[in-house]
Amino acid sequence: MPIFRWEQSWNPLRDLEREVDRLIQGVEFSVQGIRMPRQYPAVNIFELDHEFLITAELPGMQVEDLDLTIANSVLTLKGHRNPPVIDDGEIPEERFRRQERPFGEWQRSISIPDRISEEHLSAEFNEGVLKIHLPKLEEELPRQIPVSSGE
Amino acid sequence: MSRQHNPEEEPREIAHPEQYVFTPPIDIYETEQGLVLYADLPGVSVNSLELQVQDNKLTLLGRVEPQIPEGARPLHKEYEVGNYLRSFILSGEIVHSEIEAKLTNGVLRIFLPKAPKAEPRRIQVNTG
Numbered sequence: 001m002p003i004f005r006w007e008q009s010w011n012p013l014r015d016l017e018r019e020v021d022r023l024i025q026g027v028e029f030s031v032q033g034i035r036m037p038r039q040y041p042a043v044n045i046f047e048l049d050h051e052f053l054i055t056a057e058l059p060g061m062q063v064e065d066l067d068l069t070i071a072n073s074v075l076t077l078k079g080h081r082n083p084p085v086i087d088d089g090e091i092p093e094e095r096f097r098r099q100e101r102p103f104g105e106w107q108r109s110i111s112i113p114d115r116i117s118e119e120h121l122s123a124e125f126n127e128g129v130l131k132i133h134l135p136k137l138e139e140e141l142p143r144q145i146p147v148s149s150g151e
Numbered sequence: 152m153s154r155q156h157n158p159e160e161e162p163r164e165i166a167h168p169e170q171y172v173f174t175p176p177i178d179i180y181e182t183e184q185g186l187v188l189y190a191d192l193p194g195v196s197v198n199s200l201e202l203q204v205q206d207n208k209l210t211l212l213g214r215v216e217p218q219i220p221e222g223a224r225p226l227h228k229e230y231e232v233g234n235y236l237r238s239f240i241l242s243g244e245i246v247h248s249e250i251e252a253k254l255t256n257g258v259l260r261i262f263l264p265k266a267p268k269a270e271p272r273r274i275q276v277n278t279g
Contacts, residue, residue, distance in 0.1 A: 039229070042229035042230040043227070043229055043230075044225065044227065044228050044229060044230060045225070045226045045227040045228075046219060046223035046224060046225055046226060047223070047224045047226050048220060048222060048223050048224075049222070052226075053219070053220070053223060055219070057193035057194070057230060057257075058193065058257075059191040059192060059193040059256065059257035059258050060191065060255075060256055060257065060258040061256060062256065084178060084180070084187070084189055086180075086182065091180050095180040095181050095182070096178065096179065096180045097179040097180065097181060097186070098177055098178060098179040099178050100176035100177055100178060101176045101177070101178050101189060101191055102176075125256075127193065127194055127195060127196050127256065127257045128191070128192070128193035128194065128195075128256045128257015128258065129193050129194050129218070129257065131218075
């Protein structure tokens with residue numbers, strides 16, 4: 001009686017699949033909410049009494065690799081996320097079993113309300129979440145404009 | 152900032168929260184020593200992460216507390232905040248007691264060491 005699998009000789013791909021499954025034998029998907037493809041990074045914008053708040057999920061970023069600029073009421077977020085490395089070099093493609101995380105350069109520009117204090121803008125980065133605080137400008141009181149007669 | 156699996160610790164029942172649960176994106180690559188798994192878990196701190204190995208099932212649950220101040224009115228929303236849950240069936244080749252994990256800036260790195268392969272042993276055949 002043969003003790004090897006008879007199909008081994010004609011379907012090497014199936015064997016490869018089995019080899020993968022042998023180490024990671026299936027992945028269970030426990031999903032209630034599915035994250036659809038979207039701009040990177042996705043942002044949420046909130047308004048509070050004294051400020052606007054922008055949040056963005058940027059897992060794996062380093063603070064020093066984040067670049068935030070503001071000009072003409074446009075806030076620009078820029079950065080680069082490095083892929084995992086091994087022995088200071090890139091991991092060869094054939095070593096990957098799954099590759100789902102995005103890497104590389106990214107940039108996102110967001111129009112912000114005019115009435116913010118650009119000098120007092122601040123940002124914090126914790127646990128892969130960026131928060132940008134945009135303090136509102138003090139409400140200006142109506143200013144009387146003197147009208148001179150043309151005589 | 153690392154959390155090591157303790158084989159003597161009784162596996163706890165992971166509670167399923169009643170809010171959004173997302174499957175985090177992962178990378179898995181193989182080295183000679185074992186498998187390395189990365190998972191993106193933005194908003195998860197080391198205290199709100201549960202990693203569990205029971206029998207041959209590895210489960211990760213990252214709890215995310217929405218950190219938006221009270222009274223904040225959403226003007227524009229592109230993503231929901233929720234917990235992360237994903238589980239894997241490990242092969243017998245992985246040494247469960249030596250699994251290591253580290254969480255940095257919302258990225259979890261798990262090292263799954265493979266047991267060293269046994270050297271081939273010659274079996275003496277005796278004549279009858």
